[in-house]
Amino acid sequence: MNDEAQADDLIPGSLKRSASYHSRYGKKTYKEIKQLASGHPVDNKARQMKKLIEQAERLKDKPKK
Amino acid sequence: MKATSSYRRALREILSKWKRSEFHLALSQVERALEHWPDNPPLLRLRGQLTQLQDESGPDLRAAKTDFERAADLDSESPAALTELAHYLFAVEDDTAAALRSFDKSIQLAKRLLIDALEGKAKTLAEKQRDDEAFLCMAEILWISSTNGQSVKDADQKQLLARLREIALD
Numbered sequence: 001m002n003d004e005a006q007a008d009d010l011i012p013g014s015l016k017r018s019a020s021y022h023s024r025y026g027k028k029t030y031k032e033i034k035q036l037a038s039g040h041p042v043d044n045k046a047r048q049m050k051k052l053i054e055q056a057e058r059l060k061d062k063p064k065k
Numbered sequence: 066m067k068a069t070s071s072y073r074r075a076l077r078e079i080l081s082k083w084k085r086s087e088f089h090l091a092l093s094q095v096e097r098a099l100e101h102w103p104d105n106p107p108l109l110r111l112r113g114q115l116t117q118l119q120d121e122s123g124p125d126l127r128a129a130k131t132d133f134e135r136a137a138d139l140d141s142e143s144p145a146a147l148t149e150l151a152h153y154l155f156a157v158e159d160d161t162a163a164a165l166r167s168f169d170k171s172i173q174l175a176k177r178l179l180i181d182a183l184e185g186k187a188k189t190l191a192e193k194q195r196d197d198e199a200f201l202c203m204a205e206i207l208w209i210s211s212t213n214g215q216s217v218k219d220a221d222q223k224q225l226l227a228r229l230r231e232i233a234l235d
Contacts, residue, residue: 012088013121018157048159055156059114063083 001057003031010053020048072102079111088118106140109133110149117157129153142178147171180206 001010008016008026015021022045025033030053036046075098082091092115099108113132116124130153136146151167154160187202 012118014117014119014123014126015157016121017126020157020159051156051159055117055152058152059118060086062114063080 001030001053003034004029006030007033007049007053011049011056015052015056018052020052022049025049072098075101076107083115088115089120089123091115092119092123104135104139106136106143106146109136109139110146113146113149113153117153126157129157142174144171144174144178147174176209180209183209 006026007028007030010030011021025045033046033050033053036043037050075094079091079094079098082094092112095108095112095115099105099112102108109132113129116126116129116132130150133146133150133153137150140146147167148171151164151171154167155164183202183206187199190199190202
């Protein structure tokens with residue numbers, strides 16, 4: 001996955017309807033979100049966004065496995 | 066009911082569109098397939114997965130969860146739908162407690178299936194006098210049955226060893 005890609009480009013529209021999606025983080029890169037999600041204290045919204053990004057990636061890659 | 070070959074063809078088309086990131090088309094294909102094979106657990110699971118890959122105009126996200134729950138209910142022997150449900154609960158609903166429960170159920174089912182297959186394989190190998198390979202299968206059963214690599218409890222271990230002896234002596 002591209003660390004420099006923005007969250008909004010990695011999260012499909014349907015998953016943006018999840019309560020875990022936070023539009024304020026949409027322009028942040030995956031790398032920035034990972035950093036915020038593992039920070040001290042943990043940025044909870046970033047943590048949720050990271051999971052959405054990774055869920056999308058897991059599902060996109062499913063048929064290739 | 067349409068023939069098996071039609072079902073396989075439908076699945077191939079769905080996966081082919083999915084691989085090309087044509088998620089909307091893949092979902093439409095799944096919907097058409099469900100018209101012919103309603104309540105089919107693998108198709109329900111595919112629909113649940115593809116629902117999460119749609120754009121803003123796609124179906125309600127909660128429909129994915131319903132699909133996984135229905136698939137798990139219809140095919141209670143399969144861990145696949147429970148695993149997808151667990152991922153959904155973890156990532157989309159941020160419900161770690163529910164996700165853990167679902168992952169645990171899925172793992173138990175998967176272990177049961179795996180042990181069943183290994184037992185069968187061990188018996189088959191033993192009949193062919195391929196004893197070393199049969200023994201390795203039994204060792205794998207013992208490992209899977211342990212908890213996080215630790216020894217099983219005494220009572221469980223006795224039961225397990227008794228079962229392994231049965232297989233070996235059959």
